[in-house]
Amino acid sequence: MSDADGLRYTKIPLNNGSDKIPALGFGTLIPDPIATKVATKAALEAGFRQFDCAERYRNEEQVGEAMREVFQEGKAKREDVFVGTKLWNNNHRPERVRPAFEASLRRLQLDYVDLYCIHTPFAFKPGDEQDPRDEKGNVIYDDATTLTDTWKALESLVDERRCKVIGLSDVNLGRLKEVFESARIKPAVLQVESHPYLPEWELLDYCKRNGIVMQAFAALGHGIEPRLLDDPVITRIAKRVNKTPAQVLLAWAVQRGTALLTTATNARYIAENFDISTLPDDAIKEISEGISTRVRLNPVVETGVPGFIPRRT
Numbered sequence: 001m002s003d004a005d006g007l008r009y010t011k012i013p014l015n016n017g018s019d020k021i022p023a024l025g026f027g028t029l030i031p032d033p034i035a036t037k038v039a040t041k042a043a044l045e046a047g048f049r050q051f052d053c054a055e056r057y058r059n060e061e062q063v064g065e066a067m068r069e070v071f072q073e074g075k076a077k078r079e080d081v082f083v084g085t086k087l088w089n090n091n092h093r094p095e096r097v098r099p100a101f102e103a104s105l106r107r108l109q110l111d112y113v114d115l116y117c118i119h120t121p122f123a124f125k126p127g128d129e130q131d132p133r134d135e136k137g138n139v140i141y142d143d144a145t146t147l148t149d150t151w152k153a154l155e156s157l158v159d160e161r162r163c164k165v166i167g168l169s170d171v172n173l174g175r176l177k178e179v180f181e182s183a184r185i186k187p188a189v190l191q192v193e194s195h196p197y198l199p200e201w202e203l204l205d206y207c208k209r210n211g212i213v214m215q216a217f218a219a220l221g222h223g224i225e226p227r228l229l230d231d232p233v234i235t236r237i238a239k240r241v242n243k244t245p246a247q248v249l250l251a252w253a254v255q256r257g258t259a260l261l262t263t264a265t266n267a268r269y270i271a272e273n274f275d276i277s278t279l280p281d282d283a284i285k286e287i288s289e290g291i292s293t294r295v296r297l298n299p300v301v302e303t304g305v306p307g308f309i310p311r312r313t
Contacts, residue, residue, distance in 0.1 A: 005277055007277055008047065009024075012257075014165050014188045014213065016188060019164050021215075021259050022049045022082055022259070023253075024274065025050035025051065025215070025259055025260060026039075026048040026262065026270075027217060027262060027263040028263070030059065030263065032265075034062075037062040037063070038265070039263075039264065040062070041069065042271075043270050045075055046270050049080055050081075050259065051067075051082070051084070052261050053085040054085055054088065055086065055103070055104050055107075056130060057309070060107035061107045061108075063108060064107055067108070067109070083108065083113050084113060084116070084117060084189070085104045085113055085116060085117075086117045086119035086191075087100055087101070087117070087118050087150070088119050089119065089120055089130075090124045090128075090130055091126070092124070092126070092145045092150045093126050093145050094145075094153040096126055097153035097157075105162075112161070113164075114165065115163065115165050115167055115188070115189055116157060116162075116167075117169045117191055118147070118154065118169060119169050120170040120171075120301075121147045122141060123146075123147075123150070124139065124141060125142050139305060147179060148182055151166075155185045166185060166188065167191065168187050170192060170306075171190070171192070171301065186210070186212070189214075189215050190203070190207055190212050190213070191215040192217070193216070193217055193296060193301075194219070195218060195219055195220070195249065195253070196288075196291045196293075197221070197226070197291070197293045198296055198297070213258075214257075215259040215260065215261065216253050216260045218297055219250060220249055222297055226293060228245075233286060233287060233290050234248055237279070237286065241279060241283065243277065247273070250262060250276045252283075255279060256284070
């Protein structure tokens with residue numbers, strides 16, 4: 001196995017016919033603003049060229065500052081970096097989509113984003129509160145707004161070349177089909193939790209057949225029990241190929257045809273996560289067929305409330 005085989009530079013064609021998404025991506029779900037900026041700069045300097053953001057993460061400003069500094073220093077070019085961000089649930093009403101999009105652009109200090117996704121298929125009560133709750137603590141949903149209503153508003157952003165492609169996040173196969181079959185501009189990317197404990201083979205197969213890039217978040221398990229990084233199949237392969245368990249998991253994700261997101265705040269781990277290499281075919285088969293544990297770590301697909309983001313109190 002070569003350390004310079006180019007797997008880390010893999011790009012996957014998008015269905016707009018002209019662009020590609022780097023398979024290896026950096027997620028910016030980092031609670032601390034200072035750590036966000038430091039980690040984003042470190043990721044750019046390590047070689048990451050795909051970045052996932054969201055208004056819900058409340059740190060787009062710090063991501064934008066880090067990118068601007070790296071661009072000004074000449075360490076990376078804007079046109080070489082694929083930036084995606086996401087529309088949050090309280091802005092699903094069509095008339096709220098454009099203002100939310102423009103606000104993300106301002107915070108990121110960008111003229112355009114490469115990808116704009118609907119963060120979850122659930123519409124919340126419209127307003128400034130990201131996490132609207134009733135007196136009993138229950139989420140207040142907006143039943144008057146459908147996912148297809150919101151999707152049409154995103155299509156207009158592509159028409160105006162404000163973003164290159166649009167996508168969905170945290171949807172199941174049924175909701176994906178609902179949008180795909182009715183959409184004028186088809187989803188280019190589907191962001192979902194996926195890893196060896198939740199491989200989502202049926203969803204991946206549908207995406208491949210329909211020209212949609214499946215983008216896996218929590219590719220390393222997000223440090224939640226049961227720990228993917230401690231799985232005996234993964235650790236055994238890592239020892240055999242002289243790579244870390246994280247590098248093995250990320251290589252598996254790329255080699256099966258997905259884009260992925262990984263997050264770290266330690267510069268050494270960020271560099272290690274970019275330093276992936278192609279795994280032997282028998283290792284890919286062992287991970288795909290030899291791991292039987294099945295668990296979803298984030299219940300967001302059922303409620304629209306991300307399990308990885310703490311609520312503000």
